[in-house]
Amino acid sequence: MIDLSSDTATRPTAEMRAFMVAAPVGDEQRREDPSVNELQELAATLTGKEAALFLPSGTMCNVIAYAVHCARGETVILDQEAHPNIAERGGPAVIGNVILRSVAGERGIFTVEQVKRFINPGSTHAARSGLISVENTTNRGGGAVWPLPRLAELRELADANGMKLHMDGARLMNAVVASGNSAATFAAYTDSVWVDLSKGLGAPVGAVLAGTHEFIEEARLWKHLLGGAMRQAGIIAAAGIYAFRYNVDRLADDHANARVLAEGLATVPGIRLLHAPIETNIVYFDVKETGLMPAAIEAVINQRGVRIGGAYSQSTVMRAVTHLDVSREDCERAIDAVRDAVLVATPARSTTF
Ligand SMILES: Cc1ncc(COP(=O)(O)O)c(C=O)c1O
Known part of the structure:
Protein backbone atom coordinates (compact mmCIF):
# COMPACT_ATOMS: atom_id res chain seq x y z
CA MET A 1 0.00 0.00 0.00
CA ASN A 247 16.76 10.34 8.76
CA VAL A 248 16.91 14.12 8.99
CA ASP A 249 18.64 15.22 5.78
CA ARG A 250 16.53 12.86 3.70
CA LEU A 251 13.39 14.83 4.68
CA ALA A 252 14.32 17.01 1.69
CA ASP A 253 13.28 14.08 -0.52
CA ASP A 254 9.87 14.02 1.13
CA HIS A 255 9.50 17.73 0.48
CA ALA A 256 10.45 17.33 -3.18
CA ASN A 257 8.01 14.41 -3.47
CA ALA A 258 5.25 16.49 -1.90
CA ARG A 259 5.80 19.15 -4.57
CA VAL A 260 5.60 16.51 -7.32
CA LEU A 261 2.43 15.16 -5.76
CA ALA A 262 0.89 18.61 -5.47
CA GLU A 263 1.74 19.55 -9.04
CA GLY A 264 0.30 16.28 -10.32
CA LEU A 265 -2.87 16.47 -8.28
CA ALA A 266 -3.41 20.04 -9.42
CA THR A 267 -3.72 18.78 -13.01
CA VAL A 268 -6.61 16.45 -12.11
CA PRO A 269 -9.88 18.00 -13.24
CA GLY A 270 -11.86 19.40 -10.34
CA ILE A 271 -9.06 19.23 -7.80
CA ARG A 272 -7.90 22.45 -6.18
CA LEU A 273 -4.74 22.68 -4.15
CA LEU A 274 -4.96 24.37 -0.78
CA HIS A 275 -2.17 25.99 1.18
CA ALA A 276 0.21 26.55 -1.70
CA PRO A 277 3.15 26.78 -1.96
CA ILE A 278 4.08 23.41 -0.57
CA GLU A 279 6.89 24.10 1.92
CA THR A 280 7.39 20.66 3.43
CA ASN A 281 5.64 17.27 3.25
CA ILE A 282 1.92 17.98 3.58
CA VAL A 283 -0.45 18.49 0.65
CA TYR A 284 -4.05 19.51 1.17
CA PHE A 285 -6.48 19.52 -1.72
CA ASP A 286 -10.16 20.13 -2.19
CA VAL A 287 -12.09 17.67 -4.37
CA LYS A 288 -15.37 19.57 -4.24
CA GLU A 289 -15.44 20.43 -7.93
CA THR A 290 -15.01 16.78 -8.93
CA GLY A 291 -18.52 16.30 -7.57
CA LEU A 292 -17.19 13.43 -5.46
CA MET A 293 -16.75 13.08 -1.75
CA PRO A 294 -13.30 11.99 -0.50
CA ALA A 295 -14.69 8.61 0.57
CA ALA A 296 -15.66 7.81 -3.03
CA ILE A 297 -12.20 8.69 -4.30
CA GLU A 298 -10.61 6.82 -1.46
CA ALA A 299 -12.57 3.65 -2.24
CA VAL A 300 -11.27 3.61 -5.80
CA ILE A 301 -7.65 4.46 -5.02
CA ASN A 302 -7.56 1.87 -2.23
CA GLN A 303 -8.19 -0.77 -4.87
CA ARG A 304 -5.15 0.55 -6.69
CA GLY A 305 -3.05 0.19 -3.56
CA VAL A 306 -3.08 3.88 -2.64
CA ARG A 307 -4.31 5.38 0.60
CA ILE A 308 -4.73 9.09 1.21
CA GLY A 309 -7.62 9.61 3.60
CA GLY A 310 -7.26 12.49 5.93
CA ALA A 311 -10.66 13.66 4.85
CA TYR A 312 -12.54 15.30 7.64
CA SER A 313 -16.13 14.31 8.07
CA GLN A 314 -18.50 16.30 5.88
CA SER A 315 -15.56 17.99 4.21
CA THR A 316 -14.33 17.74 0.63
CA VAL A 317 -10.75 18.33 1.70
CA MET A 318 -8.15 15.56 1.55
CA ARG A 319 -4.62 15.45 2.90
CA ALA A 320 -1.62 13.58 1.51
CA VAL A 321 1.61 13.40 3.47
CA THR A 322 4.93 12.20 2.07
CA HIS A 323 7.48 10.27 4.13
CA LEU A 324 10.32 7.82 3.90
CA ASP A 325 8.16 4.87 2.92
CA VAL A 326 6.88 6.70 -0.16
CA SER A 327 9.02 7.17 -3.27
CA ARG A 328 8.75 9.57 -6.20
CA GLU A 329 7.28 6.73 -8.29
CA ASP A 330 4.76 6.01 -5.55
CA CYS A 331 3.65 9.65 -5.71
CA GLU A 332 3.26 9.39 -9.46
CA ARG A 333 1.19 6.23 -9.05
CA ALA A 334 -0.94 7.99 -6.46
CA ILE A 335 -1.58 10.88 -8.85
CA ASP A 336 -2.64 8.43 -11.57
CA ALA A 337 -4.90 6.60 -9.16
CA VAL A 338 -6.62 9.82 -8.08
CA ARG A 339 -6.93 10.98 -11.68
CA ASP A 340 -8.52 7.69 -12.70
CA ALA A 341 -10.84 7.73 -9.70
CA VAL A 342 -12.08 11.17 -10.71
CA LEU A 343 -12.33 10.49 -14.45
CA VAL A 344 -13.99 7.09 -14.12
CA ALA A 345 -16.59 8.49 -11.77
CA THR A 346 -17.18 11.54 -13.93
CA PRO A 347 -16.53 10.37 -17.52
CA ALA A 348 -17.88 13.57 -19.05
CA ARG A 349 -14.91 15.38 -17.65
CA SER A 350 -12.45 13.31 -19.62
CA THR A 351 -13.58 15.11 -22.75
CA THR A 352 -14.11 18.48 -21.07
CA PHE A 353 -10.53 18.76 -19.88
C1 LIG B 1 1.15 19.02 14.88
C2 LIG B 1 0.96 17.80 15.72
N1 LIG B 1 1.07 17.90 17.05
C3 LIG B 1 0.94 16.83 17.84
C4 LIG B 1 0.68 15.59 17.32
C5 LIG B 1 0.53 14.42 18.26
O1 LIG B 1 1.61 13.56 18.16
P1 LIG B 1 1.50 12.03 18.63
O2 LIG B 1 0.74 11.32 17.56
O3 LIG B 1 2.93 11.59 18.73
O4 LIG B 1 0.79 12.02 19.92
C6 LIG B 1 0.53 15.43 15.95
C7 LIG B 1 0.21 14.11 15.38
O5 LIG B 1 -0.25 13.97 14.29
C8 LIG B 1 0.67 16.57 15.11
O6 LIG B 1 0.53 16.50 13.80
Whole structure:
Protein backbone atom coordinates (compact mmCIF):
# COMPACT_ATOMS: atom_id res chain seq x y z
CA MET A 1 0.00 0.00 0.00
CA ILE A 2 1.27 3.46 -0.88
CA ASP A 3 0.18 5.10 2.33
CA LEU A 4 -0.01 8.88 2.08
CA SER A 5 -2.54 9.22 4.88
CA SER A 6 0.13 10.41 7.32
CA ASP A 7 3.85 10.47 7.95
CA THR A 8 3.04 8.37 11.02
CA ALA A 9 2.69 5.47 8.55
CA THR A 10 6.46 4.96 8.40
CA ARG A 11 7.72 1.58 9.55
CA PRO A 12 11.16 1.07 11.03
CA THR A 13 13.63 -0.04 8.39
CA ALA A 14 15.81 -3.15 8.75
CA GLU A 15 18.76 -0.90 9.67
CA MET A 16 16.77 0.92 12.33
CA ARG A 17 15.52 -2.39 13.74
CA ALA A 18 19.07 -3.74 13.90
CA PHE A 19 20.15 -0.60 15.74
CA MET A 20 17.26 -1.04 18.21
CA VAL A 21 18.14 -4.67 18.86
CA ALA A 22 21.71 -3.73 19.70
CA ALA A 23 20.74 -0.85 22.03
CA PRO A 24 21.99 -0.96 25.61
CA VAL A 25 19.04 -0.73 27.99
CA GLY A 26 18.34 -0.19 31.70
CA ASP A 27 15.54 1.07 33.92
CA GLU A 28 14.61 4.44 32.51
CA GLN A 29 12.42 5.33 35.51
CA ARG A 30 15.60 5.26 37.55
CA ARG A 31 17.42 7.21 34.81
CA GLU A 32 19.56 4.12 34.22
CA ASP A 33 18.77 3.47 30.57
CA PRO A 34 21.85 4.51 28.57
CA SER A 35 19.95 4.74 25.29
CA VAL A 36 17.18 6.90 26.76
CA ASN A 37 19.80 9.10 28.39
CA GLU A 38 21.70 9.41 25.12
CA LEU A 39 18.55 10.32 23.19
CA GLN A 40 17.64 12.96 25.76
CA GLU A 41 21.12 14.49 25.61
CA LEU A 42 20.99 14.46 21.83
CA ALA A 43 17.62 16.21 21.79
CA ALA A 44 18.75 18.80 24.33
CA THR A 45 21.85 19.59 22.27
CA LEU A 46 19.90 19.67 19.04
CA THR A 47 17.36 22.14 20.40
CA GLY A 48 19.89 24.16 22.40
CA LYS A 49 18.03 23.47 25.64
CA GLU A 50 19.41 22.45 29.03
CA ALA A 51 17.61 19.12 29.21
CA ALA A 52 15.16 16.83 27.45
CA LEU A 53 12.71 14.09 28.36
CA PHE A 54 11.74 11.03 26.34
CA LEU A 55 7.97 10.60 26.24
CA PRO A 56 5.68 8.07 24.56
CA SER A 57 3.94 10.59 22.30
CA GLY A 58 3.72 14.14 21.07
CA THR A 59 0.29 14.47 22.60
CA MET A 60 1.85 13.82 26.01
CA CYS A 61 4.54 16.42 25.29
CA ASN A 62 1.91 19.07 24.60
CA VAL A 63 -0.24 18.35 27.63
CA ILE A 64 2.71 18.12 29.99
CA ALA A 65 4.15 21.39 28.70
CA TYR A 66 0.80 23.10 29.17
CA ALA A 67 0.46 21.69 32.69
CA VAL A 68 3.97 22.76 33.69
CA HIS A 69 3.82 26.25 32.19
CA CYS A 70 0.33 27.15 33.35
CA ALA A 71 -1.38 27.31 36.70
CA ARG A 72 -4.85 25.80 36.89
CA GLY A 73 -7.40 27.78 34.88
CA GLU A 74 -4.88 29.83 32.94
CA THR A 75 -5.20 30.28 29.20
CA VAL A 76 -3.12 28.97 26.33
CA ILE A 77 -3.31 31.02 23.14
CA LEU A 78 -2.90 28.96 19.97
CA ASP A 79 -4.19 28.55 16.45
CA GLN A 80 -7.76 27.30 16.04
CA GLU A 81 -6.53 24.35 13.96
CA ALA A 82 -3.56 23.49 16.18
CA HIS A 83 -3.34 19.85 17.22
CA PRO A 84 -4.39 20.34 20.87
CA ASN A 85 -7.54 22.00 19.56
CA ILE A 86 -8.48 19.33 17.07
CA ALA A 87 -7.07 16.00 18.13
CA GLU A 88 -5.94 15.58 21.70
CA ARG A 89 -9.21 14.40 23.18
CA GLY A 90 -9.60 17.43 25.41
CA GLY A 91 -6.34 16.63 27.21
CA PRO A 92 -5.38 20.29 27.74
CA ALA A 93 -8.64 20.79 29.67
CA VAL A 94 -8.86 17.41 31.40
CA ILE A 95 -5.23 17.02 32.40
CA GLY A 96 -3.64 20.41 31.86
CA ASN A 97 -6.53 22.31 33.45
CA VAL A 98 -6.06 25.11 30.95
CA ILE A 99 -8.43 27.09 28.77
CA LEU A 100 -7.61 27.18 25.07
CA ARG A 101 -8.06 30.57 23.39
CA SER A 102 -8.00 30.09 19.65
CA VAL A 103 -6.92 32.52 16.99
CA ALA A 104 -7.41 32.13 13.23
CA GLY A 105 -3.90 32.14 11.84
CA GLU A 106 -2.91 32.16 8.20
CA ARG A 107 -1.93 28.55 7.53
CA GLY A 108 -1.64 28.15 11.30
CA ILE A 109 0.73 31.08 11.66
CA PHE A 110 -0.71 33.93 13.69
CA THR A 111 0.29 37.49 14.47
CA VAL A 112 1.15 39.38 17.62
CA GLU A 113 -1.98 41.49 17.17
CA GLN A 114 -4.16 38.38 17.14
CA VAL A 115 -2.57 37.16 20.36
CA LYS A 116 -2.73 40.56 22.07
CA ARG A 117 -6.51 40.54 21.84
CA PHE A 118 -6.60 37.52 24.11
CA ILE A 119 -3.93 38.47 26.62
CA ASN A 120 -5.21 39.11 30.09
CA PRO A 121 -3.13 39.56 33.24
CA GLY A 122 -5.93 37.94 35.22
CA SER A 123 -8.53 39.52 37.49
CA THR A 124 -11.46 38.52 39.64
CA HIS A 125 -13.31 37.88 36.39
CA ALA A 126 -10.75 36.92 33.78
CA ALA A 127 -8.39 33.99 33.59
CA ARG A 128 -4.73 34.87 33.43
CA SER A 129 -2.98 34.19 30.10
CA GLY A 130 -0.11 31.81 30.73
CA LEU A 131 1.17 30.48 27.43
CA ILE A 132 1.45 30.99 23.70
CA SER A 133 1.65 27.71 21.77
CA VAL A 134 2.88 27.46 18.18
CA GLU A 135 3.06 24.47 15.83
CA ASN A 136 6.12 24.17 13.58
CA THR A 137 5.42 23.03 10.92
CA THR A 138 1.70 23.63 10.95
CA ASN A 139 -0.23 20.45 10.26
CA ARG A 140 -3.58 21.88 9.17
CA GLY A 141 -1.74 24.79 7.61
CA GLY A 142 -0.25 22.41 5.07
CA GLY A 143 3.19 22.07 6.61
CA ALA A 144 4.02 25.78 6.73
CA VAL A 145 7.21 26.86 8.51
CA TRP A 146 7.13 29.64 11.10
CA PRO A 147 9.18 32.65 10.00
CA LEU A 148 11.81 33.59 12.61
CA PRO A 149 10.82 37.28 12.81
CA ARG A 150 7.29 36.23 13.78
CA LEU A 151 8.64 33.99 16.51
CA ALA A 152 10.84 36.85 17.72
CA GLU A 153 7.78 39.10 17.97
CA LEU A 154 5.86 36.47 19.92
CA ARG A 155 8.83 35.98 22.25
CA GLU A 156 8.88 39.69 22.97
CA LEU A 157 5.15 39.70 23.58
CA ALA A 158 5.35 36.71 25.91
CA ASP A 159 8.16 38.32 27.93
CA ALA A 160 6.31 41.62 28.17
CA ASN A 161 3.32 39.79 29.63
CA GLY A 162 4.99 37.25 31.87
CA MET A 163 3.92 34.43 29.58
CA LYS A 164 5.73 31.36 28.29
CA LEU A 165 6.13 30.21 24.68
CA HIS A 166 5.81 26.55 23.68
CA MET A 167 6.56 24.94 20.31
CA ASP A 168 4.83 21.77 19.15
CA GLY A 169 7.62 20.45 16.94
CA ALA A 170 5.90 17.31 15.74
CA ARG A 171 7.55 18.18 12.42
CA LEU A 172 10.28 20.53 13.61
CA MET A 173 12.94 18.68 11.62
CA ASN A 174 10.90 19.22 8.45
CA ALA A 175 10.96 22.93 9.26
CA VAL A 176 14.72 22.73 9.80
CA VAL A 177 15.39 21.01 6.48
CA ALA A 178 13.02 23.25 4.54
CA SER A 179 14.27 26.54 5.98
CA GLY A 180 17.93 25.87 6.65
CA ASN A 181 17.46 27.18 10.20
CA SER A 182 18.71 24.86 12.93
CA ALA A 183 16.37 23.34 15.50
CA ALA A 184 18.18 25.40 18.13
CA THR A 185 17.54 28.58 16.15
CA PHE A 186 13.79 27.93 16.14
CA ALA A 187 13.83 26.74 19.73
CA ALA A 188 15.73 29.77 20.98
CA TYR A 189 12.48 31.72 20.91
CA THR A 190 10.69 29.16 23.04
CA ASP A 191 10.63 28.00 26.64
CA SER A 192 9.83 24.45 25.60
CA VAL A 193 9.90 22.51 22.38
CA TRP A 194 9.43 18.90 21.35
CA VAL A 195 10.19 16.74 18.35
CA ASP A 196 8.18 13.73 17.26
CA LEU A 197 10.25 10.66 16.44
CA SER A 198 7.39 8.66 14.95
CA LYS A 199 6.48 10.93 12.04
CA GLY A 200 8.84 11.80 9.20
CA LEU A 201 11.84 10.67 11.23
CA GLY A 202 10.61 7.11 10.87
CA ALA A 203 10.88 5.77 14.43
CA PRO A 204 8.03 3.55 15.61
CA VAL A 205 7.19 5.49 18.76
CA GLY A 206 8.08 8.42 20.96
CA ALA A 207 8.81 12.11 21.20
CA VAL A 208 11.33 14.23 23.09
CA LEU A 209 10.39 17.34 25.05
CA ALA A 210 13.11 19.91 25.82
CA GLY A 211 13.48 22.95 28.06
CA THR A 212 15.32 24.17 31.14
CA HIS A 213 16.47 21.72 33.82
CA GLU A 214 13.74 23.01 36.07
CA PHE A 215 11.04 22.61 33.42
CA ILE A 216 12.16 19.09 32.54
CA GLU A 217 12.27 17.99 36.19
CA GLU A 218 8.69 19.13 36.61
CA ALA A 219 7.74 17.52 33.31
CA ARG A 220 9.23 14.28 34.65
CA LEU A 221 6.79 14.34 37.55
CA TRP A 222 3.91 14.60 35.09
CA LYS A 223 5.38 11.80 33.02
CA HIS A 224 5.22 9.50 36.03
CA LEU A 225 1.80 10.77 37.06
CA LEU A 226 0.41 9.96 33.62
CA GLY A 227 1.98 6.53 33.54
CA GLY A 228 4.34 7.57 30.79
CA ALA A 229 7.44 6.43 32.64
CA MET A 230 8.74 3.22 31.11
CA ARG A 231 11.38 0.62 31.95
CA GLN A 232 13.85 -0.73 29.38
CA ALA A 233 12.73 1.95 26.96
CA GLY A 234 16.16 2.15 25.36
CA ILE A 235 14.96 -0.32 22.79
CA ILE A 236 12.61 2.32 21.40
CA ALA A 237 14.75 5.33 22.27
CA ALA A 238 17.44 3.82 20.07
CA ALA A 239 15.16 4.25 17.09
CA GLY A 240 15.08 7.96 17.90
CA ILE A 241 18.88 8.14 18.06
CA TYR A 242 19.05 6.38 14.71
CA ALA A 243 16.42 8.72 13.27
CA PHE A 244 18.27 11.88 14.34
CA ARG A 245 21.49 10.47 12.90
CA TYR A 246 20.27 9.16 9.57
CA ASN A 247 16.76 10.34 8.76
CA VAL A 248 16.91 14.12 8.99
CA ASP A 249 18.64 15.22 5.78
CA ARG A 250 16.53 12.86 3.70
CA LEU A 251 13.39 14.83 4.68
CA ALA A 252 14.32 17.01 1.69
CA ASP A 253 13.28 14.08 -0.52
CA ASP A 254 9.87 14.02 1.13
CA HIS A 255 9.50 17.73 0.48
CA ALA A 256 10.45 17.33 -3.18
CA ASN A 257 8.01 14.41 -3.47
CA ALA A 258 5.25 16.49 -1.90
CA ARG A 259 5.80 19.15 -4.57
CA VAL A 260 5.60 16.51 -7.32
CA LEU A 261 2.43 15.16 -5.76
CA ALA A 262 0.89 18.61 -5.47
CA GLU A 263 1.74 19.55 -9.04
CA GLY A 264 0.30 16.28 -10.32
CA LEU A 265 -2.87 16.47 -8.28
CA ALA A 266 -3.41 20.04 -9.42
CA THR A 267 -3.72 18.78 -13.01
CA VAL A 268 -6.61 16.45 -12.11
CA PRO A 269 -9.88 18.00 -13.24
CA GLY A 270 -11.86 19.40 -10.34
CA ILE A 271 -9.06 19.23 -7.80
CA ARG A 272 -7.90 22.45 -6.18
CA LEU A 273 -4.74 22.68 -4.15
CA LEU A 274 -4.96 24.37 -0.78
CA HIS A 275 -2.17 25.99 1.18
CA ALA A 276 0.21 26.55 -1.70
CA PRO A 277 3.15 26.78 -1.96
CA ILE A 278 4.08 23.41 -0.57
CA GLU A 279 6.89 24.10 1.92
CA THR A 280 7.39 20.66 3.43
CA ASN A 281 5.64 17.27 3.25
CA ILE A 282 1.92 17.98 3.58
CA VAL A 283 -0.45 18.49 0.65
CA TYR A 284 -4.05 19.51 1.17
CA PHE A 285 -6.48 19.52 -1.72
CA ASP A 286 -10.16 20.13 -2.19
CA VAL A 287 -12.09 17.67 -4.37
CA LYS A 288 -15.37 19.57 -4.24
CA GLU A 289 -15.44 20.43 -7.93
CA THR A 290 -15.01 16.78 -8.93
CA GLY A 291 -18.52 16.30 -7.57
CA LEU A 292 -17.19 13.43 -5.46
CA MET A 293 -16.75 13.08 -1.75
CA PRO A 294 -13.30 11.99 -0.50
CA ALA A 295 -14.69 8.61 0.57
CA ALA A 296 -15.66 7.81 -3.03
CA ILE A 297 -12.20 8.69 -4.30
CA GLU A 298 -10.61 6.82 -1.46
CA ALA A 299 -12.57 3.65 -2.24
CA VAL A 300 -11.27 3.61 -5.80
CA ILE A 301 -7.65 4.46 -5.02
CA ASN A 302 -7.56 1.87 -2.23
CA GLN A 303 -8.19 -0.77 -4.87
CA ARG A 304 -5.15 0.55 -6.69
CA GLY A 305 -3.05 0.19 -3.56
CA VAL A 306 -3.08 3.88 -2.64
CA ARG A 307 -4.31 5.38 0.60
CA ILE A 308 -4.73 9.09 1.21
CA GLY A 309 -7.62 9.61 3.60
CA GLY A 310 -7.26 12.49 5.93
CA ALA A 311 -10.66 13.66 4.85
CA TYR A 312 -12.54 15.30 7.64
CA SER A 313 -16.13 14.31 8.07
CA GLN A 314 -18.50 16.30 5.88
CA SER A 315 -15.56 17.99 4.21
CA THR A 316 -14.33 17.74 0.63
CA VAL A 317 -10.75 18.33 1.70
CA MET A 318 -8.15 15.56 1.55
CA ARG A 319 -4.62 15.45 2.90
CA ALA A 320 -1.62 13.58 1.51
CA VAL A 321 1.61 13.40 3.47
CA THR A 322 4.93 12.20 2.07
CA HIS A 323 7.48 10.27 4.13
CA LEU A 324 10.32 7.82 3.90
CA ASP A 325 8.16 4.87 2.92
CA VAL A 326 6.88 6.70 -0.16
CA SER A 327 9.02 7.17 -3.27
CA ARG A 328 8.75 9.57 -6.20
CA GLU A 329 7.28 6.73 -8.29
CA ASP A 330 4.76 6.01 -5.55
CA CYS A 331 3.65 9.65 -5.71
CA GLU A 332 3.26 9.39 -9.46
CA ARG A 333 1.19 6.23 -9.05
CA ALA A 334 -0.94 7.99 -6.46
CA ILE A 335 -1.58 10.88 -8.85
CA ASP A 336 -2.64 8.43 -11.57
CA ALA A 337 -4.90 6.60 -9.16
CA VAL A 338 -6.62 9.82 -8.08
CA ARG A 339 -6.93 10.98 -11.68
CA ASP A 340 -8.52 7.69 -12.70
CA ALA A 341 -10.84 7.73 -9.70
CA VAL A 342 -12.08 11.17 -10.71
CA LEU A 343 -12.33 10.49 -14.45
CA VAL A 344 -13.99 7.09 -14.12
CA ALA A 345 -16.59 8.49 -11.77
CA THR A 346 -17.18 11.54 -13.93
CA PRO A 347 -16.53 10.37 -17.52
CA ALA A 348 -17.88 13.57 -19.05
CA ARG A 349 -14.91 15.38 -17.65
CA SER A 350 -12.45 13.31 -19.62
CA THR A 351 -13.58 15.11 -22.75
CA THR A 352 -14.11 18.48 -21.07
CA PHE A 353 -10.53 18.76 -19.88
C1 LIG B 1 1.15 19.02 14.88
C2 LIG B 1 0.96 17.80 15.72
N1 LIG B 1 1.07 17.90 17.05
C3 LIG B 1 0.94 16.83 17.84
C4 LIG B 1 0.68 15.59 17.32
C5 LIG B 1 0.53 14.42 18.26
O1 LIG B 1 1.61 13.56 18.16
P1 LIG B 1 1.50 12.03 18.63
O2 LIG B 1 0.74 11.32 17.56
O3 LIG B 1 2.93 11.59 18.73
O4 LIG B 1 0.79 12.02 19.92
C6 LIG B 1 0.53 15.43 15.95
C7 LIG B 1 0.21 14.11 15.38
O5 LIG B 1 -0.25 13.97 14.29
C8 LIG B 1 0.67 16.57 15.11
O6 LIG B 1 0.53 16.50 13.80
